[in-house]
Amino acid sequence: MGTKAIRGTFLDFIDDPWKHVGDEAAATRFHRDGLLVIEDGIVADFGVYDEVAPRHPGVEITEIRDRIILPGFIDGHIHLPQTRVLGAYGEQLLPWLQKWVFPEEHRYSERAYAEEGTKHFFDNLLASGTTTAQTFTTGNLTCNEVFFEEASKRNMRMIGGLTGIDTHVPDYFANTPEQFYTDSKALIEKWHGTGRNLYAITPRFAFGASVELMEACRRLKQEHPDLWVNTHISENPAEIHGVLALHDDCTDYLGVYEKFDLVGPKFTGGHGVWLSNSEFRRFSEKGAAVAFCPSSNLYLGSGLFRLGRALDPEHRVLISVGTDMGGGNRFSLLNSLEDAYKVGMLQNTILDGSIVPSDQDLEESERNKLSSLRAFYLLTRGGAESLYIDDKVGTFDIGKEADFVALDWTAGPPAAPWHASLLLEKGGDELSLETVTDLLFGIMMVADERAVDQTWVMGELAYQKA
Amino acid sequence: MGTKAIRGTFLDFIDDPWKHVGDEAAATRFHRDGLLVIEDGIVADFGVYDEVAPRHPGVEITEIRDRIILPGFIDGHIHLPQTRVLGAYGEQLLPWLQKWVFPEEHRYSERAYAEEGTKHFFDNLLASGTTTAQTFTTGNLTCNEVFFEEASKRNMRMIGGLTGIDTHVPDYFANTPEQFYTDSKALIEKWHGTGRNLYAITPRFAFGASVELMEACRRLKQEHPDLWVNTHISENPAEIHGVLALHDDCTDYLGVYEKFDLVGPKFTGGHGVWLSNSEFRRFSEKGAAVAFCPSSNLYLGSGLFRLGRALDPEHRVLISVGTDMGGGNRFSLLNSLEDAYKVGMLQNTILDGSIVPSDQDLEESERNKLSSLRAFYLLTRGGAESLYIDDKVGTFDIGKEADFVALDWTAGPPAAPWHASLLLEKGGDELSLETVTDLLFGIMMVADERAVDQTWVMGELAYQKA
Numbered sequence: 001m002g003t004k005a006i007r008g009t010f011l012d013f014i015d016d017p018w019k020h021v022g023d024e025a026a027a028t029r030f031h032r033d034g035l036l037v038i039e040d041g042i043v044a045d046f047g048v049y050d051e052v053a054p055r056h057p058g059v060e061i062t063e064i065r066d067r068i069i070l071p072g073f074i075d076g077h078i079h080l081p082q083t084r085v086l087g088a089y090g091e092q093l094l095p096w097l098q099k100w101v102f103p104e105e106h107r108y109s110e111r112a113y114a115e116e117g118t119k120h121f122f123d124n125l126l127a128s129g130t131t132t133a134q135t136f137t138t139g140n141l142t143c144n145e146v147f148f149e150e151a152s153k154r155n156m157r158m159i160g161g162l163t164g165i166d167t168h169v170p171d172y173f174a175n176t177p178e179q180f181y182t183d184s185k186a187l188i189e190k191w192h193g194t195g196r197n198l199y200a201i202t203p204r205f206a207f208g209a210s211v212e213l214m215e216a217c218r219r220l221k222q223e224h225p226d227l228w229v230n231t232h233i234s235e236n237p238a239e240i241h242g243v244l245a246l247h248d249d250c251t252d253y254l255g256v257y258e259k260f261d262l263v264g265p266k267f268t269g270g271h272g273v274w275l276s277n278s279e280f281r282r283f284s285e286k287g288a289a290v291a292f293c294p295s296s297n298l299y300l301g302s303g304l305f306r307l308g309r310a311l312d313p314e315h316r317v318l319i320s321v322g323t324d325m326g327g328g329n330r331f332s333l334l335n336s337l338e339d340a341y342k343v344g345m346l347q348n349t350i351l352d353g354s355i356v357p358s359d360q361d362l363e364e365s366e367r368n369k370l371s372s373l374r375a376f377y378l379l380t381r382g383g384a385e386s387l388y389i390d391d392k393v394g395t396f397d398i399g400k401e402a403d404f405v406a407l408d409w410t411a412g413p414p415a416a417p418w419h420a421s422l423l424l425e426k427g428g429d430e431l432s433l434e435t436v437t438d439l440l441f442g443i444m445m446v447a448d449e450r451a452v453d454q455t456w457v458m459g460e461l462a463y464q465k466a
Numbered sequence: 467m468g469t470k471a472i473r474g475t476f477l478d479f480i481d482d483p484w485k486h487v488g489d490e491a492a493a494t495r496f497h498r499d500g501l502l503v504i505e506d507g508i509v510a511d512f513g514v515y516d517e518v519a520p521r522h523p524g525v526e527i528t529e530i531r532d533r534i535i536l537p538g539f540i541d542g543h544i545h546l547p548q549t550r551v552l553g554a555y556g557e558q559l560l561p562w563l564q565k566w567v568f569p570e571e572h573r574y575s576e577r578a579y580a581e582e583g584t585k586h587f588f589d590n591l592l593a594s595g596t597t598t599a600q601t602f603t604t605g606n607l608t609c610n611e612v613f614f615e616e617a618s619k620r621n622m623r624m625i626g627g628l629t630g631i632d633t634h635v636p637d638y639f640a641n642t643p644e645q646f647y648t649d650s651k652a653l654i655e656k657w658h659g660t661g662r663n664l665y666a667i668t669p670r671f672a673f674g675a676s677v678e679l680m681e682a683c684r685r686l687k688q689e690h691p692d693l694w695v696n697t698h699i700s701e702n703p704a705e706i707h708g709v710l711a712l713h714d715d716c717t718d719y720l721g722v723y724e725k726f727d728l729v730g731p732k733f734t735g736g737h738g739v740w741l742s743n744s745e746f747r748r749f750s751e752k753g754a755a756v757a758f759c760p761s762s763n764l765y766l767g768s769g770l771f772r773l774g775r776a777l778d779p780e781h782r783v784l785i786s787v788g789t790d791m792g793g794g795n796r797f798s799l800l801n802s803l804e805d806a807y808k809v810g811m812l813q814n815t816i817l818d819g820s821i822v823p824s825d826q827d828l829e830e831s832e833r834n835k836l837s838s839l840r841a842f843y844l845l846t847r848g849g850a851e852s853l854y855i856d857d858k859v860g861t862f863d864i865g866k867e868a869d870f871v872a873l874d875w876t877a878g879p880p881a882a883p884w885h886a887s888l889l890l891e892k893g894g895d896e897l898s899l900e901t902v903t904d905l906l907f908g909i910m911m912v913a914d915e916r917a918v919d920q921t922w923v924m925g926e927l928a929y930q931k932a
Contacts, residue, residue, distance in 0.1 A: 084888045086881060087912035089837065089904070092815060104888075120884050127880045237820035299911070301811025303821075329804070329911045331881045338795070342805075345767025349558060354703035355769075371555065413915055414593045415552060415797045418586050422550045422570075438555070445765070445795045446553035448914070449879055 003039045004459060005056060007049055008064035008406070010034040011436060012071050012395045013381040017373045018311050021366065024373045029396070030433040035061070036069075038402040041155075041458030046396045064406050067453055068436055070376060071394050072131025072403030073333045074383030076291035077230075077270040077322025079136040080147055080160070081105040081114075083121045086326030093236040093300050093327070094168075094207075101326070102173045108143035118150045124325075126154075126463035128332040129405035129452040132383075132393055134230055134268060134291070134320075135160035136202060139175040141183045148191040155458050157393055157401060159228050161200040162187055164217070165208035168242070177212035184220055192227065196401070196458075198389070200228035205235075206243045206256045218260040228387070229262045233269030233290075236302045240274055254279040263288050266388050270322055271296070272310070273303040280306075281315045289318035289386035292378075294339035296324035304343050308351065308367035318386035321378045332449035337375045341445065344368035372440035402459040405452055409439040411465075412447025419446055469505045470925060471522060473515055474530035474872065476500040477902060478537050478861045479847040483839045484777050487832065490839045495862070496899040501527070502535075504868040507621075507924030512862045530872050533919055534902055536842060537860055538597025538869030539799045540849030542757035542786025543696075543736040545602040546613055546626070547571040547580075549587045552792035559702040559766050559793070560634075560673075567792070568639045574609035584616045590791075592620075592929035594798040595871035595918040598849075598859055600696050600734060600757070600786075601626035602668060605641040607649045614657040621924050623859055623867060625694050627666040628653055630682070631674035634708070643678035650686055658693065662867070662924075664855070666694035671701075672709045672722045684726040694853070695728045699735030699756075702768045706740055720745040729754050732854050736788055737762070738776070739769040746772075747781045755784035755852035758844075760805035762790035770809050774817065774833035784852035787844050798915035803841045807911065810834035838906035868925040871918055875905040877931075878913025885912055 015027040035052040037045035037059060045052050053061075081104065088100040108114040125133060137144045137160055144162050151158040164180040165173070184201065192199035201220045203209045209217075221229060234240055234253045247256045254275070257263050265287040272290040275283070283290060292305050310317040322328070323336050330336065347368040353360025384394025393401050409420045419442055427435030443451045455463035476497045483490040501518040503511035503525060511518050519527075547570065554566040574580040591599060603610050603626055610628050617624040630646040631639070650667065658665035667686045669675045675683075687695060700706055700719045713722045720741070723729050731753040738756040741749070749756060758771050776783040788794070789802050796802065813834040819826025850860025859867050875886045885908055893901030909917045921929035 083881065084884050086885060087908050089907045089911075092811070092818075120881075124879075124881050237815065238818075241820070298808035298812065301808075301813075301815040303812065303815065325881075331879060339808075342764035342767075345558070346764065346769065347767075349703065349767040349769065352558075352704075354707070413590075413797060415549065415586075415590050415791075418550050419552060441555045442553050445555075 003037065003044065003059055005038065005059045005061045006036045006064060006069070007061050008034065008067060008069045009431060009436070010036065010069045010396060013377045016382065017371065017377050018367060024371060025433055027377065028373060028433065030436065032431050036396055036402065038459035041402055043396055043398050043400045043402050046398060064454070067406040067408055068439065069404055069406050071380040071396060072405050072455065072457070073129045073379040074320060074387065074394065075130050075133040075323055075333055076268060076320025076383055076386060077293050078133045078325050079327070080121045081108040081117060081138050081143060082326030083117050083124065086331070087329045088326070093239055093302065096300060102170055105138045106173050108138050109140040111142050111146065114143045114146040118146050122150055122154050124331040126455045127452060128334070128449045129455050130333060131403035131405070131455065131457055132157045132389070134200060134228070134387060136163045136204070136230070137161070139164050139173070139180065144187055148187070148197050151197055152195045154462065155196060157196040157389065157403065159198040159200050159230065159387065161202040161230065163202045163204050164213055165204040166210050166213050167208050169208055175213065177210065177216045180213060181216040181219065188224060188227065198228060200230035202230045205232035205239070206247070206253065207239050214260045217262060221262055227266070229267040231257065231269060233257070233272050234274040235271035236300065237274060252276055252279055254282055258282070268320065268387065270324065271302065273297055273305050277309070280310055280312070280317055283317045284315040287318070289320060291320045291322035292340065293322040293324035293328055294343045295328035295330055295336050297343065298339055299329045300327055304346055306347065307344055308347055308364040311367045312364070319378060320383040320386040333379055334444050334448050334451065337370070337379070337444040340375065341370045344370045372437050372444060375444055376440055402456065404456050406454040407443055407451050408453040409443055409451065411450040411453065416442065416447050469503065469510065469525055471504065471525045471527045472502045472530060472535070473527050474500065474533055474535045475897060475902070476502065476535045476862060479843045482848065483837065483843050484833060490837060491899055493843065494839060494899065496902065498897050502862055502868065504925035507868055509862055509864050509866045509868050512864060530920070533872040533874055534905065535870055535872050537846040537862065538871050538921065538923070539595045539845045540786060540853065540860065541596045541599035541789055541799055542734060542849055542852060543759050543788025544599045544791050545793070546587045547574045547583060547604050547609060548792030549583050549590065552797070553795045554792070559705055559768060562766060568636055571604045572639050574604050575606040577608050577612065580609045580612040584612050588616055588620050590797040592921045593918060594800070594915045595921050596799055597869035597871070597921065597923055598623045598855070600666060600694070600853060602629045602670070602696070603627070605630050605646065610653050614653070614663050617663055618661045620928065621662060623662040623855065623869065625664040625666050625696065625853065627668040627696065629668045629670050630679055631670040632679050633674050633676050635674055641679065643676065643682045646679060647682040647685065654690060654693065664694060666696035668696045671698035671705070672713070672719065673705050680726045683728060687728055693732070695733040697723065697735060699723070699738050700740040701737035702766065703740060718742055718745055720748055734786065734853065736790065737768065739763050739771050743775065746776055746778070746783055749783045750781040753784070755786060757786045757788035758806065759788040759790035759794055759802070760809045761794035761796050761802050763809065764805055765795045766793055770812055772813060773810055774813055774830040777833045778830070785844060786849040786852040799845055800910050800914050800917065803836070803845070803910040806841065807836045810836045838903050838910060841910055842906055868922065870922050872920040873909055873917050874919040875909055875917065877916040877919065882908065882913050
């Protein structure tokens with residue numbers, strides 16, 4: 001692969017913008033004219049062009065003009081075998097699973113279909129600027145083999161694992177706890193740490209797991225403490241009632257996962273719409289993460305995630321953004337940011353006290369406002385931190401894997417270019433961080449994956465918009 | 467213009483799908499192979515190709531293949547001079563107006579800028595499949611002249627009028643009640659009923675109107691009882707508190723418009739997020755309409771419109787869908803349907819009693835589910851009924867103006883075609899109403915204005931996707 005360099009306008013994060021209210025720029029690193037030097041796929045140098053270029057005489061430079069280059073986007077929660085059913089009509093979580101999801105996912109037991117679907121899945125990720133995803137598969141071994149094979153072929157930093165379910169599921173789709181354990185072991189041995197693949201012990205959700213299946217998860221985590229754990233939590237009210245009926249020794253949903261020793265660093269619970277304050281505090285204390293999936297939470301009518309509460313500085317919870325495609329109806333994390341912004345603004349109004357005065361909490365209200373810097377922090381450095389892969393991806397720091405995306409602020413619906421021109425007009429001649437901040441907000445609210453012009457994986461161009 | 471005919475797959479509505487729960491097909495008219503005959507822009511004949519074609523020997527036929535043809539979309543609430551600020555960051559309604567909207571709208575006092583913006587506005591409407599819009603302008607005469615000139619040039623069925631505001635507004639942007647009255651009179655005389663233009667008396671909102679401005683509106687409506695009235699209502703909690711502080715003789719927001727004799731047929735109140743049950747009943751009794759603007763209500767954090775309550779069969783309120791661009795962040799009513807579906811699903815969960823048992827109302831819960839037939843009814847026949855223009859547009863009935871849109875179910879984000887192929891696979895060889903229903907749902911939830919392949923106005927091709 002050798003050494004190469006990319007010249008362009010770069011933005012990444014050196015800190016959490018929520019820690020810099022009123023001065024979010026302090027959390028960023030912005031080079032209007034920057035140079036990223038890549039050696040065998042790894043960032044070897046990075047900084048202002050005029051400073052970095054002289055250190056690398058003769059290096060081959062690719063110029064990316066009129067684009068904003070960010071670290072590749074990280075999707076904290078997505079379902080590979082739902083690629084084709086995204087946007088299926090009309091149900092809340094539990095009937096939607098039975099009617100649309102399980103039949104489609106079952107088709108991935110057949111290798112040819114799994115290969116077709118997996119190719120679509122990765123093509124869509126790259127077209128959306130997503131270079132890393134923590135992925136649900138199915139409980140079928142073939143589906144998982146195909147996932148890791150394709151991830152290896154694409155050389156992408158992916159997290160995934162056999163997705164176990166044996167309760168509240170059609171017979172044709174159920175795992176047994178023994179098969180779940182045995183197949184998980186085989187996959188862990190073959191794929192965890194092979195290339196860029198990382199393995200997640202994946203009980204689909206507590207509502208779909210017998211005690212025996214949960215015990216198998218506990219055993220896997222004890223035998224492989226370095227593995228990830230990926231699951232769902234507190235998505236839908238009816239689901240929560242169901243979980244607590246199965247586990248009457250637990251007072252809340254998180255308690256079930258705690259009972260089986262799964263909650264700690266590298267644990268991600270998807271959704272968390274209905275998490276209590278106590279659960280948020282325990283997430284925070286244990287270093288566990290929530291994947292916030294706004295498009296899905298709206299699409300399935302699950303509810304409004306309390307982002308401002310999760311980000312309480314005294315009990316801060318690690319957060320990634322997940323598309324939850326196909327519970328989410330869009331592949332692009334830019335669309336997830338749009339919906340996240342909308343969820344945040346609804347919470348902002350609830351918490352400003354203008355509806356019910358006693359609901360007023362102005363600090364929490366403010367934390368729900370998803371500025372573009374907060375938003376893109378979550379897709380990059382913040383997502384990486386929440387998944388404990390920030391030593392590998394999420395910034396342009398030297399030593400990081402060179403995954404990045406080049407965004408075109410003139411692309412999108414027909415309304416996008418004239419809007420962008422207003423921001424540029426306001427910003428003046430030279431592209432400043434302030435203008436870039438405005439353009440990024442336009443990209444997340446007015447555009448969509450059309451703004452993704454290029455996606456690079458390990459220093460190689462993996463997607464170029466047609 | 468002469469006689470011409472369009473051959474293709476047509477869908478329109480003969481009734482309200484909410485009246486046919488469990489058999490929404492009974493509200494539709496579907497011709498897999500249909501023929502629409504147009505004479506001088508007006509529907510002259512319509513039906514199954516094999517029946518209609520023999521009645522029109524020699525007519526020139528344009529075939530539109532692999533598309534779903536619907537009546538042109540109707541936007542019940544949109545702001546022309548916000549075309550460029552859509553997607554501006556970070557505020558609820560009232561500060562957003564001050565910071566972003568009034569300065570931009572003020573630029574439309576200058577004819578050249580107004581012409582540029584208005585051209586963008588209409589180009590975006592047509593690219594979104596929108597052929598009719600009830601439009602806010604500004605309080606400036608030039609802006610309104612330009613609006614009606616361009617609408618006339620495009621030959622589109624538009625409703626609009628001088629948008630008056632004199633309270634809670636910067637001085638540079640305020641009307642006086644006298645100027646509002648005089649300029650409105652001039653515009654009414656020149657433009658109402660000229661070509662396809664219709665005039666709406668347009669007090670921006672009660673929070674922005676003095677008693678004198680409201681009196682001017684009352685006088686205009688008394689002098690021109692056939693005119694439309696277009697305004698905002700109950701969008702944001704802080705706004706409502708402000709309105710009731712200005713009018714302490716009124717118990718609710720609707721009462722203010724009632725006090726000035728504005729509420730009746732052809733009255734539309736935009737948003738209505740926080741309307742009480744009493745206000746919904748009075749809307750229903752008086753034949754007044756609400757424009758439901760879901761993208762805006764989410765984007766500005768205004769709240770969740772109670773669609774199922776508005777559609778209570780005992781007190782049914784006339785409803786259109788509005789983008790409220792730029793309070794809404796998208797020009798396309800397809801995106802509004804996406805957000806409307808999401809608002810509806812949140813209400814569906816609230817009202818099923820799974821969160822708070824005493825909130826349970828299963829009938830109202832069900833009415834919040836926005837099936838694709840309900841959704842596209844609102845964009846066409848339903849929207850036309852709510853605006854009292856259903857004698858002119860909204861269906862393919864003989865005598866209607868031939869405005870229509872051809873939708874391409876394979877267009878949209880990269881994920882769209884494979885999703886559509888699943889629906890077609892499920893539907894079998896011949897395109898059935900059931901398959902079209904599924905495809906339309908995919909278009910509103912997975913695609914966007916990219917699905918708009920052609921837009922026709924008065925029987926002429928006005929937009930062809932590149």
